[in-house]
Amino acid sequence: MTRRTFFVFGATAAASCRRTRRPRLNVFNWSEYIARETIPRFERETGAEVHYATYESNEELLAKVFTGNSGWDVAFPSNYFVEPMRANRLLAPLDRSRLPNLANLEERFQSPSWDRNLDHCVPYMWSGTGIVYNKRLNPAPGSWADLWHPRLRGRMTMLDDPADAFGAALKKLGLPLNTADPGHLDRARRELLAQKEYVRAYLNAEARDQLVAGDLLASQLWATTSAQAMEAAPHLGFVYPAEGFALYADNAVILRESRRPELAHEFINFLLRAEVAARIVTESRTATANKAARALLPAALRDNPVLYPSPEVLARGEWFAMLPAPAQRLRDRYWTEIKSA
Amino acid sequence: MNRLRFLFLLPARVFTAVLFLVPLAIIALYSLFTRGTYGGQSPPLTLDNYARLADPLYLSILARSFWLAGLSTLLCLLLGFPLAMFIARSGRRRHLYLQLVMLPFWTSFLVRTYAWMFLLRDTGLVNTALQALGLIREPLPMLYNDGAVVLGLVYGYLPFMVLPLYSTLERLDPSLLEAAADLGATPIVALARITIPMSSSGILAGCVLVFIPCLGAYLTPDLMGGGKSIMIGNLVQQQFTTARDWPFGAALSLALTALVMVLLWYTMRRAGDHIA
Amino acid sequence: MNRLLGLYAAAAYLFLHLPLLVLAVFSLNASRFSAWEGFSLVWYRRLLDEPRLIEAAVNSLIIAVAATAAATAIGTLCAYGMWRRKAKLLEGALLLSLVTPEIVTGVSLLAFFQWLFRHLDVRLGMHTVILAHIAFSIAYVVIVVQARLRTFDHTLEEAAMDLGATEWQAFSRITLPLLAPGVIAAALLAFAISFDDYVITSLVAGVDSETLPMVIYGMARKGVNPTVNAVSSIIVVGLGLLILLAESLQTGHEATEAKKAGGRAR
Numbered sequence: 001m002t003r004r005t006f007f008v009f010g011a012t013a014a015a016s017c018r019r020t021r022r023p024r025l026n027v028f029n030w031s032e033y034i035a036r037e038t039i040p041r042f043e044r045e046t047g048a049e050v051h052y053a054t055y056e057s058n059e060e061l062l063a064k065v066f067t068g069n070s071g072w073d074v075a076f077p078s079n080y081f082v083e084p085m086r087a088n089r090l091l092a093p094l095d096r097s098r099l100p101n102l103a104n105l106e107e108r109f110q111s112p113s114w115d116r117n118l119d120h121c122v123p124y125m126w127s128g129t130g131i132v133y134n135k136r137l138n139p140a141p142g143s144w145a146d147l148w149h150p151r152l153r154g155r156m157t158m159l160d161d162p163a164d165a166f167g168a169a170l171k172k173l174g175l176p177l178n179t180a181d182p183g184h185l186d187r188a189r190r191e192l193l194a195q196k197e198y199v200r201a202y203l204n205a206e207a208r209d210q211l212v213a214g215d216l217l218a219s220q221l222w223a224t225t226s227a228q229a230m231e232a233a234p235h236l237g238f239v240y241p242a243e244g245f246a247l248y249a250d251n252a253v254i255l256r257e258s259r260r261p262e263l264a265h266e267f268i269n270f271l272l273r274a275e276v277a278a279r280i281v282t283e284s285r286t287a288t289a290n291k292a293a294r295a296l297l298p299a300a301l302r303d304n305p306v307l308y309p310s311p312e313v314l315a316r317g318e319w320f321a322m323l324p325a326p327a328q329r330l331r332d333r334y335w336t337e338i339k340s341a
Numbered sequence: 342m343n344r345l346r347f348l349f350l351l352p353a354r355v356f357t358a359v360l361f362l363v364p365l366a367i368i369a370l371y372s373l374f375t376r377g378t379y380g381g382q383s384p385p386l387t388l389d390n391y392a393r394l395a396d397p398l399y400l401s402i403l404a405r406s407f408w409l410a411g412l413s414t415l416l417c418l419l420l421g422f423p424l425a426m427f428i429a430r431s432g433r434r435r436h437l438y439l440q441l442v443m444l445p446f447w448t449s450f451l452v453r454t455y456a457w458m459f460l461l462r463d464t465g466l467v468n469t470a471l472q473a474l475g476l477i478r479e480p481l482p483m484l485y486n487d488g489a490v491v492l493g494l495v496y497g498y499l500p501f502m503v504l505p506l507y508s509t510l511e512r513l514d515p516s517l518l519e520a521a522a523d524l525g526a527t528p529i530v531a532l533a534r535i536t537i538p539m540s541s542s543g544i545l546a547g548c549v550l551v552f553i554p555c556l557g558a559y560l561t562p563d564l565m566g567g568g569k570s571i572m573i574g575n576l577v578q579q580q581f582t583t584a585r586d587w588p589f590g591a592a593l594s595l596a597l598t599a600l601v602m603v604l605l606w607y608t609m610r611r612a613g614d615h616i617a
Numbered sequence: 618m619n620r621l622l623g624l625y626a627a628a629a630y631l632f633l634h635l636p637l638l639v640l641a642v643f644s645l646n647a648s649r650f651s652a653w654e655g656f657s658l659v660w661y662r663r664l665l666d667e668p669r670l671i672e673a674a675v676n677s678l679i680i681a682v683a684a685t686a687a688a689t690a691i692g693t694l695c696a697y698g699m700w701r702r703k704a705k706l707l708e709g710a711l712l713l714s715l716v717t718p719e720i721v722t723g724v725s726l727l728a729f730f731q732w733l734f735r736h737l738d739v740r741l742g743m744h745t746v747i748l749a750h751i752a753f754s755i756a757y758v759v760i761v762v763q764a765r766l767r768t769f770d771h772t773l774e775e776a777a778m779d780l781g782a783t784e785w786q787a788f789s790r791i792t793l794p795l796l797a798p799g800v801i802a803a804a805l806l807a808f809a810i811s812f813d814d815y816v817i818t819s820l821v822a823g824v825d826s827e828t829l830p831m832v833i834y835g836m837a838r839k840g841v842n843p844t845v846n847a848v849s850s851i852i853v854v855g856l857g858l859l860i861l862l863a864e865s866l867q868t869g870h871e872a873t874e875a876k877k878a879g880g881r882a883r
Contacts, residue, residue, distance in 0.1 A: 026824045031835065053669075053827055056838065059582045067731040071740045071824035154482055160568045162583070201485035201567025205839045215463035215480070325376075332584040333398070340402050340571040345784045349698030350707060352691040353755055357710045360752035364725035365717075367732060420629065427626040430619065438626070440861075445633050447805075447860045449813040451830050452849040455837045456636035459643070459846070466639055499633065528618040557718025559816055564837065574720045581724050581820075591728075594721040601716050 022049045025263050028061065028072040029054055030250060033125060035283040042270050048263055056204070057161075065090055065255060073258035074267055079114040079249045080163075080320040082121045091120045092254040098265035101272030104292040112249065113319060121251035122268055123289035125224070125281075128247045128309070128317050129164050130240045132211060132226035133218040141218055143242040144172040148191070153198045155217040157210075160202035162335035163320060164246060165192060168220055171243040177318040180327035189334040196341055211236055224286040227306045231285065238306045240313050247317040249289060365598075372591035390592035399576070399593075406572040409487060409562075410555035413494035417502040417551045418544065420495065425506035425543075426536070429513070439507060446500040454493050454564050461489060485567030493561040498554060502547040509543030510536070549608050553601055573597050637853050644846035660847040670832055670848065677829040680743065680818075681811040684750035688811075689804040691751070692758025693796070697788065699759070700766050711756040722753060723817040730821060741823030749821050750811045757810060758803040765799025809856055 023046075027039075031054035039050050055061050058081045064070045068090060077085055085091050096102065102110070102118065109123040133141050141147065147156060147168065158165050167177050169188035179185070200216065207219045212233040221229075226238045252271065254264040270276060277293030280286075287307040288294055294302055302308070309317075323331065373386045393399070428438045445453060460466050463480040471477045483489060513536065521531045537544075559574030566575075577597065580590025647657035664670055699708065714722070726749050734740060773795075774787040782790065793800075815830040822831065829852070836845045 028824075031839075051825060053824070054835070056835065057582070059585065062585065063582050067735065069731070069734045069738075069740045071742065196569075199569070200482060201569055203567060208839070210463065213462075213464045329376075329584075329586070332579075332586070336402075336571070336576065336579070337398050339568055340398070340405065343702070345788070346698045346702045349694040350704055353695035353698075353711075353759070354707055356691060356752055356755060357707065357714065360726070360729075360748060361714050361722070362710060364722075364729035367728045368721070368725040371728060423622055423625050424629045427622040430622070441630060442633065444857055444860060445637060447809045448637065448853040448856045449830065449833075449849070451813065451815050451833055451837070452640070452852055453636060455833070455845060455849060456640045458837065460636055460639060466643075496632075496636070553716050554718070557720065559718070559720045574718055577718075577720050577724065581727075587728075590724065594718075594724060598713075598717050598721055601718070602713065605712070605716055 022047055023260060023263055024049045024051065025260055025267055026051045026071055026073045027053075027267065028064070028075045030076055031056060032284050033076070033250070033280070033286065035280045038271075038276060038280055041276070042267060045270070046263070046266060050267075065257075068255075068257045070255075070257070072255055073260055073264045075253055075255060076124055076250045077121075077253060078320065079112065079121075079123075079251060080322045082114050082251055082253065084322055085253070086120050090256055092256045092258060092261055092264075093119055094122070094254065094268075095261075095265060098262070099269050099272065101269050104272050104274055104277070104290050106289055106291040106294075109249070109289040114321075115251075121253045122272065123249050124252050124271065125284075125286045126247065126249035126289050127222050127224045127287055127307075128240060128245050129159065129167065129220060129222055130226065130238055130245055130306075131218055132221045132229060132236055132238045134211070134214065134216070135235050135237050137217055140237060140239070142239055144168045145243070147218060147220065148172070148195050148198070150198065152217050154200050155215070156198055157201050157203045157207045157216060157219045157221075158195070158199055159220050159222075160204050162331055164220065165202070165335070165338075166331055167246045167320075168241075169195075171241065171245065174243065177244065177246055178321040178323065180323050182327070182330055185327065185331055185334060189338065192334075192338045193341055196338065202339065223306050223309075224284075227304060228285050230306065240309055240316065242316070244316045244318060246320050247314075248320045365595075368591045368594055371588055372595055374588045376586050376588050390589045391596075393589060394592060394596055402571055402576055403573060405570075406556055406574075409490055409494070409570075409572060410552050410558070413491050413498070413555045414502075414548050414552045416491065416495045417499050418548060421499055421502035421506055421547065422544075425503050425510050428503070428507050429510035435511075439504075442503050443500050450497055451560065453497060454561055457489075457493055457496065458484060458564060461492075484565060485569055487566075487570050489565040490558075490562045490570045490572075493565040494555050494558060497561060498551045501550040501554070505543045505546035505550060506540065507543075509540040509546075513539055545608060545611070549605065553604065556601065557597060640846050641850040641853065644843060644850045646843065660843040661851075663844050664847055664851075667844070669827070670829075670844075673827045673829045673832040676743065676826055677812055680746050680750060680826070680828065681808050683747045684754060684811045685804050685808040687747075687751045688754035688758050688807045689800060692755045692803060692807075693762050693800050695755065696759045696762035696766060697792065697796075699763070701771065711759055714753060715756045715760075719753075719814075719816040723749075723820040726752070726817065727820045741821060741826075743823070743826040745821045745823060746818055746826050746828070749817050750814065753814075753817065754807040754810055757806050761803035761806055762796065762799050765796055765802075769795065805860060809860070812852075812856070 025048055027050055029052065033054075034052070039052055042048070043050055055064070058078050061075055061077055062081065062085070065072060065075060065085075066088070082091070096118070099122065102122065105123060109126075111117065112123060115121050131141050131144070131147065137151075147158070158168065166185070166188050169191040170177060170179060170184065172191060173184075173187055175184045175188070203219075205225055207216060207221055208225055208229045210216045211219060211221075211229045214235070223238065223240075226236070230236045230238060252268045254261055254268070258264055271280075272290060274290065274292035274296055277288050277290040278296040281288045281293065282297065282301065285301070285307070294308070305313075322328070372390050373388070374383055375385055375387055375389070377383055424442065428435050428442070431438055461483040462468070463482070467483065468477075468480040472480065517535055517539075518531055521535055526534070557574050558572055559578055562570045562572045562575055563578075573593065577590055577593045580586045580593060584590075644660055645656050645658070646653055647659060648654035695707070698704070726745075730741060730745050769792070773791055777787045777791050778784070813830060815834055818828050819831050819834070822828065829848070833845055833848060836842050
């Protein structure tokens, strides 16, 4: 028994010491945000070995990297997480001299509100939250208020995210998206509680398959996921609600704990290349922040109103921002109340 | 004699102390801290987190967890008892039948939960079959509610109920039942007056073995509940991820563990040492 | 009554096995959806195209084997040590580790590792997962081996020692071989638990230690997916065969023992 133990331990130890000469980069990204050939291409060009894994939420990312010894080098938090991560000393400052391809970004992403000089992050993809619906619905939904309708009972989902769900309720009430006013949050809470009887479930990407299959009539969903669903099912439509909607952008950051900042910079610069970014979004069907890449896209993708809404529509959008701690705690508590009602 | 025994116990002691008790102690410590601005935890020490437990919102989640776990346990008992009886009475083949019950349990819990999601969707097999048979016209929403969670829990933990029930039923002396029959008792009466009372230790063991994991369940309400059926396990997980409130999550964890310990202690007092 | 019971049992077995059977059957369905479109191995072939899935499977195997070996060794020794000498504190701690909800064990281990790693320059990885798995498996091993020990006759050991054997020899030459079926059963239990664990593993896994349940959970969260069906079927069949093999070894062993005993009695 003891001999067996030693043998197995030895084998395990040997297996875990995967010593390679090649420099290694650990990249942590959202799922479905990269093309199949992107990583192998980078590996071929630089001779590095990239370990790529995915997460499904900003909170999951933050939980993993919070104590500064997770092992990840590059991550992609959403815009409203950049400042908190920076404040917690989790991000390494970027060296712009290593990122010549920054010029490829759209103007508005060259100095976004969450990081005016792009000191710590590089916008990667962006999207908004809206309503995807089955065209069978007549009249088609056009505002958040339409999701509070009995005709959708049991055939509608909302996002499983307090920021998005409260965002919809707040916009329905005509209130600011990022309000920290307890009175506003309370009113939004009551709206969401009233809506719950129509909600089938609080789902994120899981709603996509059900929309395609026709099980759902409408969902609050991100534009990118909706675009993917619409590709698979022509009976689906999408609308950016009239009262206003949330915008978010996912940004590449280098974690302060990273031991390979030069390689990390190279990777980010690589992702900023026009044809690399174009390949990625052609496969992922998401909206790139890269102007040069967008120019290379086929017209159907480049001018897709779901992924790249017109300036008039875009004007109704508000970027998500992190709430101050007391407001966030209040919202979390309300969210628990709504989900357990 | 004693030295060898001591050495044998040492690795287990070290592992349990370092990798179980110490982490629990750390969590206990965290439960007294205050939440940092964006998460994490720091002094000052406070009992606030425990005070928050008395909030009716959280108590209602606890009550719901008890309700769902209790319902699942009861269903497991009702479904598992006849099955255990069958296996105990099947003579030579009983080992095979027992294996057939345990076999799904050995395979992945996650996979089994996913299998039910696959079956119960609107376009899943159950709805398709019901519609093909003409029993329903529109698909039934079978997922994303308390019922689905109970189904998932019962399916997952039924073997835990069957095993102890079978153990006690197997040891039941058949001559008792013969005597009862000779004295004119119908099978139902024999069941009520003899079989069930004599298997009470197995019933108790089974109920405990099912109720406790159900109370702390996380995966089943997460996957089958669609975010609408929050149990304590989900609440704890939320505090450590979305809410980033580690101290409160730690307080919840300790409260849940303490609750489970009390239940267990109480059951063991009543049953002596029959649980194992 | 017995016939009723038999019918009921059939229905119960159907309930227990149907979901897995359906999963396996539909993994062979050419269509993505519930409509049957003919036999096809396309989803299985797709599995080979997913390096992430394969890497996760390999990780799961490595972790399960390592954790099982260690937990079985530690647990067996522990059960034996507790057999004749009471160790109330250890028993209590092991029982506690059994009833503590997985989510609580998971977050406490995460907190522990993160606190530890603030002072040592190590990070979360395969080793943390393996350690975590060993920690929660020990109690299961102890229970199974203890159950076996209860049917054991301690006078055999005493007889051996009267004849001049040391304690260790008595244990390793007499008790251990007789305990073997119980130890194997415990090892299999530990393996199954470790391979299947999601909650604790997802919390303490690091950069290069993604396991199969983690990947499956991620895919299941996105909705039903035939590739998940394929992977699940493989897992079910694989683990199922393993269990059946173990059971047959055990009953085979017991049958041989019974035959020998029967022979001797004559």
